[in-house]
Amino acid sequence: MPPGSNSSSIKQKRRATRRPKNPDGSMSLVEHIQELRRRLIISLLALAVGTVAGFLWYQHSFFGVTSLGEILRGPYCSLPIERRADFSHDGSCKLLATAPFEMFMLRLKVGALAGTVFASPVWLAQIWGFITPGLMKNERRWTFAFVSIAVLLFVSGAFLAYFVVSYGLDVLLSIGDNAQVAALNGQQYYSFLLALLLIFGVSFEVPLVIAMLNIAGVLEYEAVKDKRRIIILALFAFAAFMTPGQDPVSMVALAVALSLLVELALQFTRINDKRRAKNRPDWLDVDDDAATPLSTVPGGADAPAPVERPAPINPTPEPFGSSAVQPSGPVAPTPSSFIRGNAELGDLGEKPTSAFDDVL
Secondary structure: OOOOHHHHHHHHHHHHHOOOOOOOOOOOHHHHHHHHHHHHHHHHHHHHHHHHHHHHHOOOOOOOOOOHHHHHHHHHHOOOHHHEOOOOOOOOOOOEOOOOOHHHHHHHHHHHHHHHHHOHHHHHHHHHHHHHHHOOHHHHHHHHHHHHHHHHHHHHHHHHHHHHHHHHHHHHHOOOOOOOOEOOEHHHHHHHHHHHHHHHHHHOOHHHHHHHHHHOOOOOHHHHOOOHHHHHHHHHHHHHHHOOOOOHHHHHHHHHHHHHHHHHHHHHHHHHHHHHHHOOOHHHHOOOOOOOOOOOOOOOOOOOOOOOOOOOOOOOOOOOOOOOOOOOOOOOOOHHHHHHHHHHHHHOOOOOOOHHHHHO
């Protein structure tokens, strides 16, 4: 037996015993679990590769791109020198480390976060591939649109938070600067920065939630069009409680951005409600106790239709010699047959006779 014949026979047996996929995409419970396990493994491998790339990028720059550590320290290093402590004695901007493993763990956490962003196309594709077989064609289109908009809104909120951090730190670190100087360690600074990025990104999903509720028919524009003042006040209160530093700059930036996005979402609900009302049939707006008006327009349910040509009652007699079964034996004459026979004799010019004339 050749050396590779054993392995080839095993592969052929596995292919033969492998269950073919159903054309409609339906799977059993075991197949669903196997599919989920396979996609989880692929996602975890992508996250691991992305974490390694983020860990290396934290301290090194590649292809002319600034290192990740310098990018994240940008808002802190943009502060005036008198607002932050200088421990390097060479004018460089560095954060403080107060524990032996703090620098390693901080670099690992930031690398894992960057790896999650790097690997997002892979694990998002795996999630999409797992839920797509259970969705209809229309549902797939809506789901893809909502996921794309959600990612775009989250990234926009994170970018806004990154540029707001420097102004927020300037306000926070200027309070009491005549008696103290800020010496932030990496754990405190990155916790503040990442929390602000996350809060801004998640808060930017509020307009998408409003649009989804309107599409589902839960929220209508008529119910919220007169409550804009209450909505704006609630957004400012939400921003005041959710910003980690409670500084006025971050609070106002988040509240103003959310107010603009919510107004865009409300305009979407207004347009969508108009479109839905235009396509809504009139009989859905009639009271249950009232009679439904007739729809006599062309194409309506009660529109007049042309009368069809009536079908003949008696079928056409079959010609002689047809395959129809003929009665056997003598057939009793009927009155109609006598009348038809007499009429035929009258056409020939003969006097019609009957059985009574023969007796006479």
